[in-house]
Amino acid sequence: MKLSKTRLALIIGLAGMLLLVAVIVSPLLLMSMPSFLSDSASVDCDDSAQVEEASDSASSDIPAAYLELYKDYGKRIGVQWNILAAVGKRETDHGRSDLPGVKNGTNSAGAAGPMQFLISTWGGKARVPMSSKFTGYASDGDGDGVGDVYNPADAILGAARMLKRNGAPENVRQALFVYNRAWWYVDQVEEIARKYAKSGAVEVPPQASxxxxxxxxxxxxxxxxxxxxxxxxxxxxxxxxxxxxxxxxxxxxxxxxxxxxxxxxxxxxxxxxxxxxxxxxxxxxxxxxxxxxxxxxxxxxxxxxxxxxxxxxxxxxxxxxxxxxxxxxxxxxxxxxxxxxxxxxxxxxxxxxxxxxxxxxxx
Incomplete structure (x- = not known):
């Protein structure tokens, strides 16, 4: 349909007026926004664990799928993701180890999966229906209704919950000691965590201001x-x-x-x-x-x-x-x-x- 010159000019004029109104009103709206909206970026009001940036070492050493899980569940549960990742590295090299108990069965201590949970603390068996009365630390990270100790998503979520329950992120050394009762193990995990953190430190998230x-x-x-x-x-x-x-x-x-x-x-x-x-x-x-x-x-x-x-x-x-x-x-x-x-x-x-x-x- 062809527009007449008069109608076209009218449409262009109206569009120009709307644009002018938007230019004038937008700053006024921003100026009238409540201060808690405009200032929220300047103050950290979240007491949950802060997300530490991954170092080049972490990005090259940790499989991409595992790195995403460590970060996701670390943030969701409130523990340092690099501590989670360091446990995964120390236990099974992020699931790449071929030692007994990593991909099936258990090792000599009765531990299984990429995060090496004792079957007794996981829930009594390797695959635990989440409807069970006792589930221990068995967790359903992939949403299939079952806590599978060999499934990375389930195991990493379970490990995050266990660390949180036992003191992380503030008392992370205590939490790691409960995970594997040896102080040399705690030292090794913290050293790996430092290498995985871009800052080179195991950060304890501060309380909100x-x-x-x-x-x-x-x-x-x-x-x-x-x-x-x-x-x-x-x-x-x-x-x-x-x-x-x-x-x-x-x-x-x-x-x-x-x-x-x-x-x-x-x-x-x-x-x-x-x-x-x-x-x-x-x-x-x-x-x-x-x-x-x-x-x-x-x-x-x-x-x-x-x-x-x-x-x-x-x-x-x-x-x-x-x-x-x-x-x-x-x-x-x-x-x-x-x-x-x-x-x-x-x-x-x-x-x-x-x-x-x-x-x-x-x-």
Whole structure:
């Protein structure tokens, strides 16, 4: 269809006006963006393990598929990928070794697979259905429903979980000692890890800056939640102590109990009491101040979780995890495959009554 000269001129004019509006409005939109969006690149507010760049030595020595798995699961679980890779190198040369137990069977110690797990700690057999009651460190890295000790994706994910459970990334030497109880082994793995890191060091990820606390508190859905977060975040860096309720150390439920108490509210002291106390919240609808629970610890299950964290922002929680897991810190709850659900203690009728009394005092 042919356009008349008049219509063509009109279209060109309108396009020019739209372009002019975009040029004017875009900077204004950017100027009016909230500061937490514009400043987020300048402050590292993530306490999870930082991604160390691979050295030329790592890139040339580690098979590409293995390197991707080390980096992916290191970041996902929160341990140094180069430590994971160094374990893989020391144990089986990243699965290339032809020694017994690497590709099938077990070695003389009963270990198997590219990361050399003892079958007893893996889950009792080489291939463990993830629906089993006991799975040990068996992990399903490739999503087929089975933890296969000979599958690199499964084995590397399992190794990352084991290192995290035993102290990495902060107490990485302790975690490596538990992996293979010999200090000469720990020294060898750390030396390999240094060669794999572009910086030449085994980095311990720093805690997020206190500059990150203020935006989290300011973004709280209410003044009460702001007080809960303010207290909880101030406990970062303190050690875990089973049964601890402060002020110097806490366990997982203890720091949450104390945070609510600081806001003038009383909730159950233990994880087992906190789980049925709050109103259940659908995943994706959780808010700061809510609790996130995990099927972790002896005698626990999906209906009786043994670990709890405090939601501080979408995807992030404050937790006191275990004695060997390092100090109280902000971590990702989305990376945990043992997550069983969320609750909102503030909607419990008893807490609602407490809130009314607090409001009446301020009137």
């Amino acid at each position: 206190e500059e990150c606390d203020e935006p989290l508190v300011e973004a709280a859905p209410s003044d009460v939640v702001a007080k809960i977060l303010q207290f909880a975040l101030a406990q970062r860096g303190k050690p875990y102590l089973w049964g601890g309720t402060g002020p110097d150390s806490f366990d997982c439920s203890g720091v949450i109990y104390a945070a609510y108490k600081a806001a003038g509210l009383t909730i159950p002291r233990t994880t087992f009491g906190q789980w049925p106390f709050g109103v259940k919240v659908l995943e994706g609808e959780e808010e700061p101040g809510d609790l996130v629970f995990f099927n972790a610890g002896p005698g626990t299950s999906a209906n009786n979780p043994g670990h709890v964290g405090l939601v501080v922002s979408k995807g992030k929680m404050l937790e006191a995890r275990c004695r060997l897991c390092g100090p109280i810190k902000v971590t990702s709850y989305q990376a945990r495959d043992t997550r069983v659900g969320f609750t909102r203690p503030l909607q419990n009728p008893a807490v609602q009554e407490q809130l009314k009394k607090l409001q009446n005092r301020t009137l």
